[in-house]
Amino acid sequence: MSLEKTIYVGPFVHCKSLNELDICTTGQIGVDEHGKIAFVLRESAGQPTSTQKGWENAKVVRTKDNGFFFPGFIDTHIHASQYPNAGVFGNSTLLDWLNTYTFPLESSFSDLKKAARVYKRVVARTLSQGTTTACYYATVHVPATNLLADICQSRGQRAFVGRVCMDRLSPSYYQDESVETAVRDSQACIDHVRRIDPHFTLISPIITPRFAPSCTDESLAAMGKLHQTTGIPVQTHISENKAEVALVRDLFPTSTSYTHVYDRAGLLTPKTILAHAVHLTKEERTLIKTREAKISHCPASNTALTSGAAPVRMMLDEGLTVGLGTDVSGGYTTSMLAECREAIFVSRHVAMTDGHEGGEEAKLSVAEVLFLATRGGARVVGLEGRIGGFEVGMEWDAQMIDLGATVGSGEGDDEGEDEEGLGLKRGLVEIFGTEGWEERVAKWVYTGDDRNTAAVWVRGKLVHAQMSFQA
Ligand SMILES: O=c1[nH]c(=O)c2nc[nH]c2[nH]1
Ligand SMILES: [Zn+2]
Numbered sequence: 001m002s003l004e005k006t007i008y009v010g011p012f013v014h015c016k017s018l019n020e021l022d023i024c025t026t027g028q029i030g031v032d033e034h035g036k037i038a039f040v041l042r043e044s045a046g047q048p049t050s051t052q053k054g055w056e057n058a059k060v061v062r063t064k065d066n067g068f069f070f071p072g073f074i075d076t077h078i079h080a081s082q083y084p085n086a087g088v089f090g091n092s093t094l095l096d097w098l099n100t101y102t103f104p105l106e107s108s109f110s111d112l113k114k115a116a117r118v119y120k121r122v123v124a125r126t127l128s129q130g131t132t133t134a135c136y137y138a139t140v141h142v143p144a145t146n147l148l149a150d151i152c153q154s155r156g157q158r159a160f161v162g163r164v165c166m167d168r169l170s171p172s173y174y175q176d177e178s179v180e181t182a183v184r185d186s187q188a189c190i191d192h193v194r195r196i197d198p199h200f201t202l203i204s205p206i207i208t209p210r211f212a213p214s215c216t217d218e219s220l221a222a223m224g225k226l227h228q229t230t231g232i233p234v235q236t237h238i239s240e241n242k243a244e245v246a247l248v249r250d251l252f253p254t255s256t257s258y259t260h261v262y263d264r265a266g267l268l269t270p271k272t273i274l275a276h277a278v279h280l281t282k283e284e285r286t287l288i289k290t291r292e293a294k295i296s297h298c299p300a301s302n303t304a305l306t307s308g309a310a311p312v313r314m315m316l317d318e319g320l321t322v323g324l325g326t327d328v329s330g331g332y333t334t335s336m337l338a339e340c341r342e343a344i345f346v347s348r349h350v351a352m353t354d355g356h357e358g359g360e361e362a363k364l365s366v367a368e369v370l371f372l373a374t375r376g377g378a379r380v381v382g383l384e385g386r387i388g389g390f391e392v393g394m395e396w397d398a399q400m401i402d403l404g405a406t407v408g409s410g411e412g413d414d415e416g417e418d419e420e421g422l423g424l425k426r427g428l429v430e431i432f433g434t435e436g437w438e439e440r441v442a443k444w445v446y447t448g449d450d451r452n453t454a455a456v457w458v459r460g461k462l463v464h465a466q467m468s469f470q471a
Contacts, residue, residue: 002033003460007055008398010063013441014071014389015371018316023437029069030055031396035460040390061455061471066403066431066440070370071388072132072456073336073399074377077235077275077296077325079137080148081106081115083122085329094241094305097330098170106139106164107174115144119151122334126157127464129335129450130399132457133158135235135273135296135325135381137208140164140176142185146192153196153203156463158397160381162208162235163189167219179218183226190232202459204233206273211237212248212261224266233271233382235296236262239284240276241307259284268293273380275325276301277315278308285318294380295322297372299346300339301330309350311357312343312364312372323380324372340369340445366442395459400469401444402454406433427451 008029016022028041030052039052052058063069085101092100109115126134136152136159138145145163152159163186167176176182190205197203207230209215209223227234239245239258248258255261259280262268270292277295280288288295297310307330315322324339325331333339347364350357364372378388387397404425418424428447431440444452455471456464462471 003031003035005033005055005058006031006460007052007058007060008069009060011068011437012070012390013068013437015367015375018371019365019367021367021370021438021441023441025437029390029396030058031460035396035457037390037392037394037396040392059471061400063400064402065405067454068401068440069390069398070130070401071374071390071399072397072458073130073373074133074323074381074388075126075131075326075334075336075339076135076273076294076323076377076380077298077327078126078134078334079328079330080119080122080134081109081137081139081144082329083118083125083334086334087332088329089304089332092305094244094307094330095247097305101329103170103174107171109139109141109144112143112147115141115147116151119144119148122328123151123155123157124464126334127155127456128453129337130453130456131157131334131336132397132399132463133377133381133383133387135160135162135206137162137164137210137235140166140174140185142188145189149189149193149196149203149205156202156458156461158202158387158458160204160206160233160235161189161193162206164208164210165219165223166210166214167216169213175214176219179216179222182219183222186223186226190230207232207234209234209236209267211244212258213244213251217252217265220261220265220267227269227271228266231271233273234267234269235273235275236267238262238274238277239279240302241305242279245279257281257284257287259287263287263291270294271382275327276307276310278302278310285315285320289319292321295320296325296327296380297322297343298325298327298331298339299342300333301325301327303342303346304332305330309346309353311350311362312347313350313362314357321376321379322372323377324369335450336373337445337448340366340373343369343372344445366438366445370441370445396457397459398457399453400455401448401452403427403429403431403440403444403448403452406431409433
């Protein structure tokens with residue numbers, strides 16, 4: 001891959017630590033032909049971009065309209081195949097939701113034409129919302145799962161693509177025939193990704209036992225063995241809903257906990273992503289910490305399916321590694337920006353409870369959820385040091401945010417005079433010009449959406465741009 005050397009000029013924002021944003025109001029970031037950050041200059045307003053030796057002829061991309069560069073979002077848990085059901089869940093809870101909405105939809109991905117239509121759309125949609133990396137669940141079908149990997153690669157989205165393994169407790173028309181076919185089919189998807197991306201540079205396979213209730217002891221053990229022998233990461237669900245936890249207790253009477261079920265199968269390692277983790281016991285969290293497995297917090301889904309409110313502050317304080325996941329279509333939105341808001345509000349509901357998890361301390365800040373959506377996610381997927389921030393040597397997975405012209409400035413992309421002559425903009429973010437930078441970022445998180453995502457890059461390659469963006 002050879003790209004045009006590019007200097008990104010303007011404010012940039014990224015996360016320094018869990019609760020600290022690094023805001024550079026005037027900066028330049030040089031990205032080389034391989035999509036890697038070669039230099040980061042701060043406070044360089046007015047300085048000609050050609051002052052960097054060897055970068056005199058580099059292309060220049062500038063922010064506009066209260067804009068800034070921000071690292072791409074990392075969605076650590078999303079079901080690509082469930083995208084047509086985003087927003088469709090009624091009043092269901094996890095176990096009936098699976099039977100009513102989810103298994104019928106996923107089973108239809110035996111139709112490759114349908115898979116193509118849905119997968120092209122979900123990849124395009126998430127890119128347009130600034131998601132540069134996604135951990136996808138596909139379905140049990142090998143051809144459709146491989147197609148999802150192909151689409152991610154051709155659209156340039158960094159992705160972990162998992163064929164779902166499940167050999168019980170679903171309709172017979174939608175499950176693995178046997179442990180042997182589950183292993184064979186999972187291996188076929190791994191082999192496909194190896195063919196299209198031999199070093200897993202952009203696309204990686206991920207072993208995906210759906211969750212303990214969907215898998216027999218034998219299939220969990222087989223997936224554990226595949227994980228141990230290949231080193232390929234694992235994703236699954238854990239302790240999302242109380243009825244599910246009780247079901248696991250019944251189905252695995254010799255295991256001491258839900259977490260123990262995975263541990264016993266060799267599925268609890270530093271390369272394991274566990275979605276939800278709402279109802280874990282202290283012992284389970286300790287075991288997860290000991291094994292260095294990672295947590296994907298999915299607040300929108302947990303609220304939609306009334307699964308519960310995950311104690312994120314407690315998990316962070318105990319040293320667990322946490323990222324955010326949209327969990328479409330348990331979650332209603334593919335937007336990681338919306339997921340950031342949901343994480344903040346779920347944390348506030350936890351804060352309002354009387355138990356030991358509650359209290360003011362439980363509240364997550366804007367900076368903290370942005371950390372979870374970027375650096376936290378990078379740690380969850382094992383790509384810390386490569387993505388999630390703007391440091392020399394990291395890859396340019398980034399989004400250009402455009403908050404729109406300052407209200408009343410007479411500039412920007414206003415649609416013209418509305419009835420009251422206010423010149424209302426298309427986006428919701430209203431910048432009045434008195435806001436400090438932290439307030440602008442907060443306004444983006446609370447009132448922004450994909451209309452503010454002007455352009456998106458993965459490994460230095462432009463993968464999405466709004467019409468108004470001029471490269
Ligand atoms: O949020 C969820 N989505 C799913 O598809 C699923 N399957 C098992 N458990 C699940 N939880
Ligand atoms: Zn899920």
